Amino acid sequence: SQQGEEDPQALSIQEGENATMNCSYKTSINNLQWYRQNSGRGLVHLILIRSNEREKHSGRLRVTLDTSKKSSSLLITASRAADTASYFCATDNPGAGSYQLTFGKGTKLSVIP
Amino acid sequence: NAGVTQTPKFQVLKTGQSMTLQCAQDMNHEYMSWYRQDPGMGLRLIHYSVGAGITDQGEVPNGYNVSRSTTEDFPLRLLSAAPSQTSVYFCASSYSTGGKLFFGSGTQLSVL
Numbered sequence: 001s002q003q004g005e006e007d008p009q010a011l012s013i014q015e016g017e018n019a020t021m022n023c024s025y026k027t028s029i030n031n032l033q034w035y036r037q038n039s040g041r042g043l044v045h046l047i048l049i050r051s052n053e054r055e056k057h058s059g060r061l062r063v064t065l066d067t068s069k070k071s072s073s074l075l076i077t078a079s080r081a082a083d084t085a086s087y088f089c090a091t092d093n094p095g096a097g098s099y100q101l102t103f104g105k106g107t108k109l110s111v112i113p
Numbered sequence: 114n115a116g117v118t119q120t121p122k123f124q125v126l127k128t129g130q131s132m133t134l135q136c137a138q139d140m141n142h143e144y145m146s147w148y149r150q151d152p153g154m155g156l157r158l159i160h161y162s163v164g165a166g167i168t169d170q171g172e173v174p175n176g177y178n179v180s181r182s183t184t185e186d187f188p189l190r191l192l193s194a195a196p197s198q199t200s201v202y203f204c205a206s207s208y209s210t211g212g213k214l215f216f217g218s219g220t221q222l223s224v225l
Contacts, residue, residue, distance in 0.1 A: 024215040042203055042216035044155075049188060088155065092211045093166075099211040100146070100171060 004032075004089040004104035012110040018078075019076040021107040022087030024069075032065055033090045033101065034074050043088065079111045115139050119204050119217035126224045127195040134189040134220050136204030142215070144207040145187040149173065149200040150219075156203065162187055163210055194224045 004025045013019050022033065031050045035043040049056045049065045049072065056063045062075040076083055086108045090101040120135045138145065146161035148171075158171030162181040176198060178190040187206075191198060199222050205214040 018145045033213065035214075040219075043205075043214070045213045048213055065171070090214075100158055100161060101155040101170075101211065101214060102158070103148075105153065 004076055004088070004091050004106045005104065006089055008106040008107060009105070010108045010110070011012075012112065013079055015030075015079060015081055015111055015113050019073045019079050019083070019109055021087050021109070023072045023074070023104060025072075025089075025091045026070065027093050028095045029091045030094050030099070031092065032072050034061075034063060034072075035088045035103075037086045037088065037106070039085070046083075061089070063099060076109075080111045081110075081111050083109060084111045085109060115215040117204055117206055117215050118209050119202075119220050121220060124220060126191070126193060126222065128196060128224060129156065130194050132191050132194065134191075134202055134222075136187045136189065136217060137185050138187075138204075138215070139185065139190075139216065140208075141184060141217040142206035142208055143184065144210050144212070145148065145181065146205050146207075146214070147179065147187070147189045148179070148183070148203045148205065150203060151200050158190065159202075161210075191222075196224050198222065199224045 005024045011070045034046040037043045060077045065072045086106040088106045090103045092099045117138045131192045143164045147159040148156040150156050157173045160179040204217040
């Protein structure tokens with residue numbers, strides 16, 4: 001069963017705007033990861049945030065984690081057409097003895113030039 | 114480094130046929146896994162391995178078999194293909210369980 005769930009399912013913005021995607025999960029985690037998938041390609045790792053971290057940055061990406069609300073957000077600033085892709089969050093489930101990553105269904109981002 | 118290599122990229126099977134999807138990585142990763150991706154379902158874990166000789170089931174293992182005789186290779190076998198196995202299959206590897214995953218480019222499988 002899926003642990004993480006992204007919101008919104010789809011997002012369309014103009015180039016230069018910021019894009020925010022959210023991920024909610026159900027149980028305690030060790031870490032939460034975000035991945036990007038361009039159409040027809042494999043997933044590419046973007047960022048990993050550990051359960052004891054609240055915020056992490058990587059270039060134009062900013063990820064926050066709120067373990068009390070069991071939620072995370074991915075912010076892409078100054079979006080570009082090349083950011084058009086699907087974005088997935090992935091979590092483990094150590095409480096159930098599972099360290100395997102479970103993926104959500106993804107947010108499909110379209111950046112209009 | 115080639116990373117994670119999957120073959121074939123496309124495959125069409127008839128119901129009841131068997132086949133093996135190949136996956137190889139050259140990063141000396143202990144952890145390897147297979148996911149399937151269906152529209153609207155995200156990625157679901159089929160099988161995984163934490164090292165040579167060790168495999169375990171994921172969320173959707175039925176109809177699939179795996180083995181891990183070397184660190185580099187982790188083939189996925191479809192024993193008797195069914196239309197429900199039409200999907201895109203991804204192999205992924207990592208230094209450790211729960212760590213950053215490196216994905217292959219995928220195999221698009223159609224079962225008629």
